[in-house]
Amino acid sequence: xxxxxxxxxxxxxxxxxxxxxxxxxxxxxxxxxxxxxxxxxxxxxxxxxxxxxxxxxxxxxxxxxxxxxxxxxxxxxxxxxxxxxxxxxxxxxxxxxxxxxxxxxxxxxxxxxxxxxxxxxxxxxxxxxxxxxxxxxxxxxxxxxxxxxxxxxxxxxxxxxxxxxxxxxxxxxxxxxxxxxxxxxxxxxxxxxxxxxxxxxxxxxxxxxxxxxxxxxxxxxxxxxxxxxxxxxxxxxxxxxxxxxxxx
Numbered sequence: 001x002x003x004x005x006x007x008x009x010x011x012x013x014x015x016x017x018x019x020x021x022x023x024x025x026x027x028x029x030x031x032x033x034x035x036x037x038x039x040x041x042x043x044x045x046x047x048x049x050x051x052x053x054x055x056x057x058x059x060x061x062x063x064x065x066x067x068x069x070x071x072x073x074x075x076x077x078x079x080x081x082x083x084x085x086x087x088x089x090x091x092x093x094x095x096x097x098x099x100x101x102x103x104x105x106x107x108x109x110x111x112x113x114x115x116x117x118x119x120x121x122x123x124x125x126x127x128x129x130x131x132x133x134x135x136x137x138x139x140x141x142x143x144x145x146x147x148x149x150x151x152x153x154x155x156x157x158x159x160x161x162x163x164x165x166x167x168x169x170x171x172x173x174x175x176x177x178x179x180x181x182x183x184x185x186x187x188x189x190x191x192x193x194x195x196x197x198x199x200x201x202x203x204x205x206x207x208x209x210x211x212x213x214x215x216x217x218x219x220x221x222x223x224x225x226x227x228x229x230x231x232x233x234x235x236x237x238x239x240x241x242x243x244x245x246x247x248x
Contacts, residue, residue: 001025002026003027004056004058005030005062006031006063007061009062010109012032013110014104022141027045028045030046050071050074053075054077055079057080059075061081062084063083065087068088080100080134082125083101086157087154098129099125103153104120104121105120106120117144120144120145121145122147122153123138123147124153208242212248223235
């Protein structure tokens with residue numbers, strides 16, 4: 001399969017490396033608004049406008065959501081145009097375009113390698129032909145995949161923000177609290193791993209612990225007294241949400 005790639009962020013970097021090392025895939029064009037110096041060494045496939053992308057079986061767009069509609073409107077070459085957004089649907093495609101969504105439910109990092117089996121792909125397309133192309137691409141990569149409409153995918157993306165992005169922000173706050181007290185943040189590692197293990201076995205609702213669900217008022221007040229106002233607000237909102245969920 002011949003592919004073009006748009007973008008050079010974390011998601012694009014993953015797909016770029018995966019395409020380059022796969023014998024059944026060929027990258028024939030790569031567009032980015034600004035290339036890094038080391039990327040320019042691949043000048044044979046680098047282009048500086050979407051209009052310069054060559055024809056391909058699939059044009060894979062790993063771009064910011066706000067940029068998708070504009071870039072898609074500038075691609076007139078034959079082939080399926082597929083974006084990787086979890087929050088954008090098929091409405092960004094023009095009439096007559098073979099469009100699709102190839103959303104990887106994963107958090108990518110240039111420093112950490114991820115196995116294809118750990119990257120679920122949620123797919124949607126404007127036609128059966130386009131869906132067949134996306135399914136073929138998923139199979140070649142070795143991704144687990146399923147069809148999912150735009151409404152479901154948006155809900156899944158929202159769930160992922162709570163499960164991953166918001167929890168990571170809480171880890172950041174926890175790290176800052178530890179640093180202020182000159183405590184090694186790594187001490188929390190086994191606790192976080194155990195919490196994840198329990199959640200997988202019992203589900204998150206049944207696995208909830210802590211002073212909020214115990215309604216330990218004395219501890220809750222001590223915690224609030226230790227925090228600056230902006231973190232007091234976060235702490236109180238989460239405490240109230242936990243107690244409401246468990247009808248305390």
